[in-house]
Amino acid sequence: MVLPSEPEFEQALQELAQSLGYFLQKNPSYQKALDIVQIPERVIQFRVVWEDDSGKPQVNRGFRVQYNSALGPYKGGLRLHPSVNLSILKFLGFEQTFKNALTGLNMGGGKGGSDFDPKGKSDAEIRRFCVSFMTELSRHIGQDTDVPAGDIGTGSREVGFLFGQYRKLRNEFVGVLTGKGNSWGGSYIRPEATGYGLIYYVEHMIAKACPEYSLTKPSTLVAISGSGNVAQYTALKVIELGGTVLSLSDSKGSLIAKQGFTKDVVQKVAELKAKSGSLESFLSFADEHAYTYYPGQRPWTLLPQVHIALPSATQNEVSAEEANALVKAGVRIVAEGSNMGCTMEAIKIFENSRKQGGDGGVWYAPGKASNCGGVAVSGLEMAQNSQRLTWTFEEVDAKLKGIMRECYNICLQAGAEWSGEDVSSGKEILPSLLRGANVAGFIKVADAMKEQGDWW
Structure with missing residues (x-):
């Protein structure tokens, strides 16, 4: 039977299956779980x-x-x-x-x-x-x-x-x-959660891979795509920490800040997007000498130098050509705020770059790990609803930081254990967070399904 083409789903399935290759080679019984879980x-x-x-x-x-x-x-x-x-x-x-x-x-x-x-x-x-x-x-x-x-x-x-x-x-x-108003069952931090969580995850990546690009330094250059909820709070957290945000974008084009966005400007962008406005119209009330708008383009090829890239708009927003441009611009970390933000070809470029070892290459984090902060706080909202109480902003933020830290550690450990990469050359290769996230998530779901009788 020929099934209808479902390109986005087929891409996600192929990414998972490829990441599981070494794990399934060592644990072939789990192939049946993969056959079942994909439906x-x-x-x-x-x-x-x-x-x-x-x-x-x-x-x-x-x-x-x-x-x-x-x-x-x-x-x-x-x-x-x-x-x-x-x-x-x-x-x-x-x-x-x-x-x-x-x-x-x-x-x-x-x-x-x-x-x-x-x-x-x-x-x-x-x-x-x-x-x-x-x-x-x-x-x-x-x-x-x-x-x-x-x-x-x-x-x-x-x-x-x-x-x-x-x-x-x-x-x-x-x-x-979830995502309800704070006065009727919602949770603090929920609007900010995906963007904040993304940065909390990235901070762990920076500490291990390139501490010289700490987000506390204005010299650390960060490219962000999108201008919706995720991009806004990602940008605000970077600015709060002290890093420099160079870009935002929407479906019509990209806005580049020559000296970096400020908190006030990001908040003005949020007000504009709340009224369904485009970034192009932002220039009508901004200093045109400080910003440049590029219609019909994403930010990845527009920046001569960037250290951290955070796709935060939609799926497949970083192509192979754009991935090569980011590598050329000196990017060290790419972490997805959007779901499946990079094409498979772009991911391959980042992953191959990572295998150079040492100080070279790009460390890539897939959205299922780096942007899980949003659904994590949704889960915390569910817990608060069950108990008929509301935690403070600080309590939820602390729990979010803990969840993102544990998620990073899980991906790091599973990536080191199940990448199947040859390190005999002696080069220090950063573990694949892509494979780590996919293998760790799959094992947890598959084991629960097995214990419940969904496969045997």
């Missing part, structure tokens, strides 16, 4: 009919991919974007399964969303869409079954509308969604 437990697809402001009915496709529940309730965001299709949601749910495993929290993997585009819609239209979407989705989720969250296109406004409809339909106030 989602359940795929739900439905229509979403809503009324626009002119009174006309509109229709979109709704999805929820409940991928794996061996470690806990399905957990993963709801993406609202015209590009949403089953391939993208399967790839995201598949990645989410192993990402959640790396947090150390009891969460399975899932993902959902719709091809609805919130941009250009009124609040009333978005509310009516969310009401219709949740009316169907509510049949399939619950605090101990499936706990969705926000994602691209699904911010605090949309989470509020979705939660309100679930509460009305089920007549219960439970932690069925």
Whole structure:
């Protein structure tokens, strides 16, 4: 039987399978677990009919991919974007399964969303869409079954509308969604969590690989793509620590700051993006001598020198050509704030560069490890909801730092043990965090499935 092409999912599966090569060679019985875990437990697809402001009915496709529940309730965001299709949601749910495993929290993997585009819609239209979407989705989720969250296109406004409809339909106030408002069940640090967690992970990479590029030094040059939630808080944390952020971007182009972005400027960008504005329009109220806008380009080829690159926009946003440009610019660390931010060809360039050993090369961290801070704090929100309490900002931040530290250590150890790389030349080669993350996450999920009788 010929299955329909699902390029994004097939890429994610191929990346995992390649990373598991040496582990499966030594543990062939786990091949059966790989065969089984790649198929989602359940795929739900439905229509979403809503009324626009002119009174006309509109229709979109709704999805929820409940991928794996061996470690806990399905957990993963709801993406609202015209590009949403089953391939993208399967790839995201598949990645989410192993990402959640790396947090150390009891969460399975899932993902959902719709091809609805919130941009250009009124609040009333978005509310009516969310009401219709949740009316169907509510049949399939619950605090101990499936706990969705926000994602691209699904911010605090949309989470509020979705939660309100679930509460009305089920007549219960439970932690069925994460990313809620702080006054009604949300958690501190949740908006910041993915960006902050990314930097906490990267700080460990820097300490081991290139301490001369500490983020406390203004001379450390950081390139960031995207200008949404993840990119904003990633940039703000780098600036807070003392590093220099050179770039932000959106779907229309890149904004380069010659002397680096300031906290105030990043906050202005956040206000602009909240109104669905583009970075190009930012120049109308900024010092045009301090910033340059490049339409239709991503930042990776625009910077003559960069030490740390943090893709934080969307999948496959770093190509092989752009990876080579980053290597030429002197990049030492690439860590994904987005999911599957680098193409397989780009990853190969980074990984081959790493194998040079010594002071050369690029150390690469996949999103399932480096950006797991967001879902980690979602898990902490679930725990707070279960206990009917709220932890302080400082308490949640400390827990996030601990989770990212443990995730890094797990990836480092598994990468050293299961990379299967020849170090007989005597060169000190940094362990592959890509293989470490994939192997460690896979083993945890596969072992839980085996103990529950899903394979034998």
